[in-house]
Amino acid sequence: MNKLSPMVCARPPEYDVVMHFIRLSKSHTDRRPVRAIAFDLDSTLTRPYLDFTRLRAQLGLPEGDILHWADSLPPRQRAEAFAAIEAFEQDGVEHVAWNDGAQETLAALQARGLPVAIITRNSRTSLTAVCTQLDIRADVLVAREDATPKPDPACIRLASVRLGVRVETLLMVGDFRHDTEAGRAAGAITVLLTNGKTPTWTVEADLVIHRLPELLTYVEKE
Ligand SMILES: [Mg+2]
Secondary structure (H helix, E strand, C coil): CHHHCCCECCCCHHHHCCCEEEECCCCCCCEEEECEEEECCECCCECCCCCHHHHHHHHCCCCCCHHHHHHCCCHHHHHHHHHHHHHHHHHHHCCCCECCCHHHHHHHHHHCCCCEEEECCCCHHHHHHHHHHHCCCECEEECCCCCCCCCCCHHHHHHHHHHCCCHHHEEEEECCHHHHHHHHHHCCEEEEECCCCCCCCCCCCCEEECCHHHHHHHEEEC
16 A cells, blocks of 8 residues: 555665664664664654544543554444544644654655654554645555554554564654554664653653754764
């Protein structure tokens, strides 16, 4: 499906020959090879554009995993819940905007020859609408219909397969614990983006950055 999407671009010709690394500390010796980068969407590539407090109020679900909850409902309520979630996601698309420095960071990494995936818990309709709105061209798009969503590692593994890279060389960048938990469980290298906020959970990530452009200082060519 991805190959037919207008948002999916061809791999650059140097894809197979250029090796990149990520430094995981100030030490230049502590670095790991990187073949591709996977980004979360909401609050990572984009500014927060979904008001989950409003959705939770609408669904009557004050806490817990929304998708997991919806999936566990009887068929009719399940369909109604997912219709409400999809409408909510679609509402947010028209207000979507790039996160600080995200457009430039993505362009710079792609110019270096690194393939890019976007992995989101959103629907494919919502994901492709955001990509169209912001003119994002990724090599691989993974929405919730494609694989069990984060924090399950299946979506990370699917991205690595579709990108044609070993998951150990895939960088997973996201702003929430779901992103780093899924990445770690899959065996990817994980980067937590704080957006300048202090995480309210115990962070387990290979690297923590506060703004997305910082990533460019850690990813280097051989
Ligand atoms: Mg996010």
